Amino acid sequence: MPTTRTPAEDRSAVRTLLRLWPYVRPVRVRLLTAAFVAILASCTGLVIPLVLKWMVDGPVADRDPAGVWLGALYLLLLGIAEAVLFGIRRWLVARPLSRVEADMRADLYRHLQRLPVAFHDRWPSGQLLSRGTTDLMLLRMFLAFPLTFLLVNGVTILVGVLILLAQDWTLGLVILGPAVPVMVTCAIFERRYAGVARLAQDQVGDLTTVVEESVLGIRIIKGFGRHRSQALAFRKLSGTLRGTELRKARLLATIWAVIVTLPELAIGAALVLGTVRVADGGLSAGTLVAFLSTALALRWPVDSIGFLLAMSQEAATATERYFEVMDEEPEEETAPAVRPAASADRGLRFHGVRFRYPDAPPGSAPVLDRIDLHVRPGESMALVGATGSGKTTLTALIPRLHEVTSGRITLDGADITAMTRAELRAKVAVAFEEPTLFSAGVGDNVLMGAPDTAGAPELERALAVAQADFVHTLPEGPDTKVGEQGLSLSGGQRQRLALARAVVGRPGFLVLDDPLSALDVHTEAAVEAALRRVLADTTALIVAHRPSTVLLADRVALLSGGRIAAVGTHHELLRTNAEYAQLMSGSGEGEDER
Incomplete structure (x- = not known):
């Protein structure tokens, strides 16, 4: 049976995921185009607060209804453009990523046919099935969403922070206050979640093995009346997997609590400070509205960090499990270039x-x-x-x-x-x-x-x-x-x-x-x-x-x-x-x- 990595074992998620490059390379143009379109859509959303600033400090302050309607039209057009661009991104990635998954599954199947019998003696079939199904599905989902949005959200946060600082650097520093504790939390979370994610995926393979054996051996189970003991074994493994999934959920809940709470506190502090400055005449109402709208627009990119990191770790684990099989030495297909002379023995x-x-x-x-x-x-x-x-x-x-x-x-x-x-x-x-x-x-x-x-x-x-x-x-x-x-x-x-x-x-x-x-x-x-x-x-x-x-x-x-x-x-x-x-x-x- 294959060895299972323990949570204590360390590995680089980025280095592991880079092994997917030979499969991604043929579709890299569409994926890069999709990422560019997603960045464009996200940055389009950041223009909306600037339009709001213009409306509040201009048509609203001047009591100009025509200007307000013009601003509303601008907001509508920006919203439509953002939605269309995100739709184009999804269309760009759907077909190539299904091809990547199909190519990886075909390569895995061909490789399994070439591996020696000794390999199949060691590996439970359920572990191999889970690598060809669940793990590849996780990789397709990663390439379709987290891979793109780790880049998109990173660029969005960078552009958004620059806009915040440009509007008012004092409030911008207040918003940036939670950055260090959030980064530390993400580093700790990534290390801990990697081990639990690997454990959960290995347990899915064990559970798949039990299901497969029960289906193939159903005559034995029924013949000897062992359905209760088999159900008990299944429940035990299922309960173990449930416990591991709950550990994942607790880790995810912890990082989300930190990532959501600290920025919300920073936004609240900025709101109080900004309101005081507007009342004192040191800041225009439009600038405060635009600042807070930009900060709220950055909530999703920041809040999604934990979710994206979790999916990235699961994808890294799936990649690692996939290449554990692909790295096994297959049977040699070719004979030596120079064959030894045949002896006189026949038969x-x-x-x-x-x-x-x-x-x-x-x-x-x-x-x-x-x-x-x-x-x-x-x-x-x-x-x-x-x-x-x-x-x-x-x-x-x-x-x-x-x-x-x-x-x-x-x-x-x-x-x-x-x-x-x-x-x-x-x-x-x-x-x-x-x-x-x-x-x-x-x-x-x-x-x-x-x-x-x-x-x-x-x-x-x-x-x-x-x-x-x-x-x-x-x-x-x-x-x-x-x-x-x-x-x-x-x-x-x-x-x-x-x-x-x-x-x-x-x-x-x-x-x-x-x-x-x-x-x-x-x-x-x-x-x-x-x-x-x-x-x-x-x-x-x-x-x-x-x-x-x-x-x-x-x-x-x-x-x-x-x-x-x-x-x-x-x-x-x-x-x-x-x-x-x-x-x-x-x-x-x-x-x-x-």
């Missing part, structure tokens, strides 16, 4: 292979240790062993779902690490014990194991080999959509489709992980008969638990304690190896190395 061969999981404790024994095994060209070899002996792990090394710790594996004399993964996986087909089907047509699921040019003839042949003729009785035949994980089909049907997917591309090497475990006796016999014809032309390694599956193979390898303990025919090992005989008697079942 599939393991040369002193050792394997230890990357997250295994230091000093722990390897799962596989000094594996030497040769599957001859065109030969089928059964791999037999007790639970935890390493059978499934061994088969996962062939298509490089995991990388060997030491030693090497060769196909027809060529080291598999000298091939690209695409080239290797075009040679090797795999059928796992737990068949995974996607929410697509039955035919599409099967043809995933074939080249893009494969069509109906290849599909029909594969279905025949796997004895999956039930496909033609489905409502729409091979075009029938299967539900998520293929749960609308029985276990035996899913396993037959997975077997069809493995053989549809006529692979040179076939790896089958207990491919017949979910079949009934009659179907198993039919599948075995068809599979024998396929195995006659293929080099195959078959994980087997039952004698009927073992009898498909020409020879058998016994895996014990992470090593190859014996190799021979089924009958030879029954006579000469007590462990093998015990396994075949039915006392050893199952497979789960981890």
